[in-house]
Amino acid sequence: MSNAPVQGGGAGAPLSTKIANLVIAVLLIAVAAAAIASTGDFPKTMLAADVGPARFPIIHASVLIVLCLILIANTLRMPTVADDTPPVGVAGYAGVALGILATAACLYAMEYVGYAVATVVYMAVLMWLMGQRSPLWNPVIAVVVTAVIYFTFQSALQVPLPVGSLFE
Amino acid sequence: MHELGMLMNGVATLAANPMALLLSLVGVALGIVIGALPGLTATMGVAILLPFTFGMDPVSGLLMISGVFFGGVYGGSVTAILLKIPGTPAAAATAMDGFELTKKGMAGVALGTATLSSFLGGMASILVLIFLAPVLAGFALEFSASESFALAVFGLSIIASISGKSVVKGLIAGFLGLLIATVGMDPMGGFPRFTGGYTELFNVPFIPVMIGLFAAAEAFKSFEDPKVRLGMAAALGRIVPPWATYKGLLGVVSRSSILGIVIGIIPGAGSDIAAYVAYNEARRFSKTPENYGKGELGGVAACEAGANGCTGGALLTMLTLGIPGDAVTAVMLGALTLQGLQPGPLLFKEHGDLVFTLFAGMIFCYVGMLVLGLGSLRFMGRILQMPKSVLTPVILALCVVGTYAINNSLFDIGIMLAAGVAGYFMQKWDFPASPVVLALIMGPMAEANFRRALSLSGGSYDFLYSRPITAVLLTVAILTLLLPLVKRWRAERAGVSGGPVEAIK
Numbered sequence: 001m002s003n004a005p006v007q008g009g010g011a012g013a014p015l016s017t018k019i020a021n022l023v024i025a026v027l028l029i030a031v032a033a034a035a036i037a038s039t040g041d042f043p044k045t046m047l048a049a050d051v052g053p054a055r056f057p058i059i060h061a062s063v064l065i066v067l068c069l070i071l072i073a074n075t076l077r078m079p080t081v082a083d084d085t086p087p088v089g090v091a092g093y094a095g096v097a098l099g100i101l102a103t104a105a106c107l108y109a110m111e112y113v114g115y116a117v118a119t120v121v122y123m124a125v126l127m128w129l130m131g132q133r134s135p136l137w138n139p140v141i142a143v144v145v146t147a148v149i150y151f152t153f154q155s156a157l158q159v160p161l162p163v164g165s166l167f168e
Numbered sequence: 169m170h171e172l173g174m175l176m177n178g179v180a181t182l183a184a185n186p187m188a189l190l191l192s193l194v195g196v197a198l199g200i201v202i203g204a205l206p207g208l209t210a211t212m213g214v215a216i217l218l219p220f221t222f223g224m225d226p227v228s229g230l231l232m233i234s235g236v237f238f239g240g241v242y243g244g245s246v247t248a249i250l251l252k253i254p255g256t257p258a259a260a261a262t263a264m265d266g267f268e269l270t271k272k273g274m275a276g277v278a279l280g281t282a283t284l285s286s287f288l289g290g291m292a293s294i295l296v297l298i299f300l301a302p303v304l305a306g307f308a309l310e311f312s313a314s315e316s317f318a319l320a321v322f323g324l325s326i327i328a329s330i331s332g333k334s335v336v337k338g339l340i341a342g343f344l345g346l347l348i349a350t351v352g353m354d355p356m357g358g359f360p361r362f363t364g365g366y367t368e369l370f371n372v373p374f375i376p377v378m379i380g381l382f383a384a385a386e387a388f389k390s391f392e393d394p395k396v397r398l399g400m401a402a403a404l405g406r407i408v409p410p411w412a413t414y415k416g417l418l419g420v421v422s423r424s425s426i427l428g429i430v431i432g433i434i435p436g437a438g439s440d441i442a443a444y445v446a447y448n449e450a451r452r453f454s455k456t457p458e459n460y461g462k463g464e465l466g467g468v469a470a471c472e473a474g475a476n477g478c479t480g481g482a483l484l485t486m487l488t489l490g491i492p493g494d495a496v497t498a499v500m501l502g503a504l505t506l507q508g509l510q511p512g513p514l515l516f517k518e519h520g521d522l523v524f525t526l527f528a529g530m531i532f533c534y535v536g537m538l539v540l541g542l543g544s545l546r547f548m549g550r551i552l553q554m555p556k557s558v559l560t561p562v563i564l565a566l567c568v569v570g571t572y573a574i575n576n577s578l579f580d581i582g583i584m585l586a587a588g589v590a591g592y593f594m595q596k597w598d599f600p601a602s603p604v605v606l607a608l609i610m611g612p613m614a615e616a617n618f619r620r621a622l623s624l625s626g627g628s629y630d631f632l633y634s635r636p637i638t639a640v641l642l643t644v645a646i647l648t649l650l651l652p653l654v655k656r657w658r659a660e661r662a663g664v665s666g667g668p669v670e671a672i673k
Contacts, residue, residue, distance in 0.1 A: 053359050060611075067336060067339050096388050159573040
């Protein structure tokens with residue numbers, strides 16, 4: 001046990017961090033176990049001198065399970081300390097969630113309306129989310145940036161961007 | 169010396185061909201832009217420009233491609249440092265310390281250091297190529313599957329060093345990356361593993377994951393705090409590092425350049441591996457290893473010198489043996505063949521004048537890269553003067569389109585988004601992202617070469633200890649992995665302050 005100052009904080013951990021460690025460890029154990037179970041369907045190798053397609057995934061997944069168990073043990077042993085980092089707050093997490101949802105929506109929309117329309121709307125929404133709320137400049141900046149990216153990739157670098165199934 | 173005389177003749181020939189000089193600069197400039205854009209790599213840049221060289225004379229065409237190659241390797245560091253968007257896989261290593269320096273208001277010095285280190289590493293590699301090519305060519309032939317496996321394991325052992333606060337969390341990230349790296353086609357039997365029927369997953373989605381973990385995750389984090397949203401991203405500061413500062417980095421640059429050259433010579437090992445290995449060795453030899461990962465100029469210098477040192481090494485193997493050192497030199501091999509030149513032992517004998525003119529041009533390319541790089545840094549640094557409320561959406565838009573550009577696949581954007589979400593939570597709970605990227609690079613190389621070596625040895629595992637290079641690399645890998653763990657354990661037991669101690673938050 002050490003009472004020495006530790007890089008990045010004290011010897012204990014805030015409750016939220018401990019919970020996160022445990023949840024992540026359990027999730028990863030589940031993922032690793034599922035991976036090991038899936039390898040049961042892999043065919044045996046035809047080469048006598050080969051270990052087969054399942055060996056390495058099983059090794060990686062097994063080590064991952066052991067490491068997660070170590071993390072769980074360490075986390076449970078650690079004392080709980082007060083959290084001295086400033087809280088993010090509901091508004092902050094809502095902002096992150098909206099940003100992620102906007103990106104997912106852009107991806108979904110791009111298939112139907114194409115790169116240009118989806119990206120202009122996407123950028124305008126993100127700027128609004130980030131606090132830039134000018135009804136004039138948001139669309140202008142969104143259009144200009146989208147056009148620059150479009151020209152750079154589509155015309156200069158010959159990378160075709162999606163047109164959208166509605167416009168094909 | 170014979171080579172020096174040939175080189176001087178090459179310089180004279182090149183000076184009489186201003187179009188070749190101009191096209192090489194165009195190649196460098198394009199390469200820097202391509203390297204900076206996420207999703208586009210030096211390989212893609214060379215492949216895109218290859219058809220344009222058909223109508224050019226051999227020197228002009230090959231120098232343009234070389235310029236794209238050199239500029240592409242360097243260009244990835246710009247966005248990695250400024251925005252934490254690694255433009256190339258090698259730049260993911262640069263981002264570790266480069267972006268931390270930007271957060272400290274030292275973006276300019278970081279960029280200047282990256283540019284100078286790229287120049288020095290690249291120049292060293294070209295000079296080695298010119299004067300030592302025949303001597304070193306034989307080294308490439310010593311590497312077979314078992315040595316490549318050992319090199320990959322050595323690269324993976326770096327995970328313990330780049331784990332940051334918690335080695336356990338770093339190893340978890342690394343082994344998760346290794347597990348993800350098994351998604352796709354089995355390297356020996358061609359069986360699709362964990363693909364769920366999606367053909368898009370037949371190849372490891374490495375670049376979308378890298379963009380998501382680094383760039384998208386950082387962008388999502390920006391949505392948290394309303395106070396910083398409208399502020400400026402960061403200050404640029406001075407561009408060129410003070411000589412007193414950079415002088416102290418020359419040892420790091422020299423060592424990293426040599427590592428890059430050696431790794432570049434090895435077929436199948438490219439600038440991404442060189443960057444991480446150089447970073448690890450710089451950290452190992454540093455008097456302040458605890459500063460690495462928190463904004464250490466030596467980290468930036470090592471990665472860039474190592475990555476650019478790889479270029480000459482890769483070209484060496486390609487030109488002398490006809491074996492491409494990495495994907496870029498594989499495309500360049502095609503370019504040479506199209507120009508009527510057959511790479512291999514006879515190239516230097518039958519086309520010596522042309523080869524040394526190319527070498528002179530490559531030196532010019534790197535000088536051009538230094539000038540263009542330093543000259544454009546102030547302009548590129550203006551990116552930081554944009555308010556974050558505009559910069560963050562631009563970053564995400566670049567992530568989306570850059571990811572799409574890899575395979576023209578919307579599925580890849582989905583992978584990038586998933587990786588971005590995972591990266592956001594990993595950042596939040598101190599799980600480092602770099603080990604995942606490292607594992608995605610090295611994992612497939614390790615597995616494929618291990619199984620190949622095992623087949624070549626008839627199922628016997630003696631290749632692990634009977635081949636000297638393999639045995640040495642594996643031993644060093646074990647020490648590299650265990651030493652940080654032992655040091656931390658001993659520091660915990662002794663209760664010594666200031667040393668890296670296992671901290672699990």
